Amino acid sequence: MAKAYDHLFKLLLIGDSGVGKTCLIIRFAEDNFNSTYISTIAPTPSVAKAKFPSWRLLASVSLCENFCFRDTAGQERFKTITTAYYRGAMGIILVYDITDEKSFENIQNWMKSIKELAREHGIRFFETSAKSSMNVDEGNNSKPSSPDLKSSDKKNTNKCSLG
Ligand SMILES: Nc1nc2c(ncn2[C@@H]2O[C@H](COP(=O)(O)OP(=O)(O)OP(=O)(O)O)[C@@H](O)[C@H]2O)c(=O)[nH]1
Numbered sequence: 001m002a003k004a005y006d007h008l009f010k011l012l013l014i015g016d017s018g019v020g021k022t023c024l025i026i027r028f029a030e031d032n033f034n035s036t037y038i039s040t041i042a043p044t045p046s047v048a049k050a051k052f053p054s055w056r057l058l059a060s061v062s063l064c065e066n067f068c069f070r071d072t073a074g075q076e077r078f079k080t081i082t083t084a085y086y087r088g089a090m091g092i093i094l095v096y097d098i099t100d101e102k103s104f105e106n107i108q109n110w111m112k113s114i115k116e117l118a119r120e121h122g123i124r125f126f127e128t129s130a131k132s133s134m135n136v137d138e139g140n141n142s143k144p145s146s147p148d149l150k151s152s153d154k155k156n157t158n159k160c161s162l163g
Pocket residue numbers: 015016017018019020021022023024034035036037038039040041072073074075097098099100101128129130131132160
């Protein structure tokens with residue numbers, strides 16, 4: 001059977017529980033937002049496919065016809081299963097979601113640490129909001145760096161990654 005696409009980009013969302021992974025996917029794929037929190041209880045096996053030729057977060061996007069998302073559960077007890085999904089993820093970026101909420105303590109220090117982490121690992125960093133759509137469709141054509149998933153995984157940083 002003929003493939004329905006020429007290029008397939010596999011994107012994996014990883015991050016602590018409640019940081020906004022599911023909402024970011026839903027905003028991106030369906031342009032929708034729901035404030036009800038239903039924790040993902042296992043790495044979601046279903047794959048959301050969609051055509052987003054205008055999405056420019058990854059390199060070669062003009063050639064890209066399909067993005068394939070896999071949501072994961074952020075709860076610690078699912079960590080072993082989730083890490084099995086790292087294989088096959090293509091590149092990584094660092095995302096700080098829920099930026100419309102300004103009430104976090106020490107937000108400036110957080111930002112500094114996150115930016116340092118991104119610099120340290122040579123990965124791109126975006127501040128997003130699934131609620132307001134901020135930066136969800138933004139980005140540029142620069143090529144993302146290869147992921148260093150093992151070392152980034154050792155750090156317990158409170159953010160959502162799109163890898
Ligand atoms: N204000 C605001 N709330 C958000 C945003 N993104 C997500 N939330 C809220 O944060 C909560 C958690 O979002 P989820 O997307 O379910 O978090 P998750 O990372 O998938 O969590 P797990 O499934 O437990 O791993 C929900 O109540 C969302 O409505 C955002 O950009 N702004």
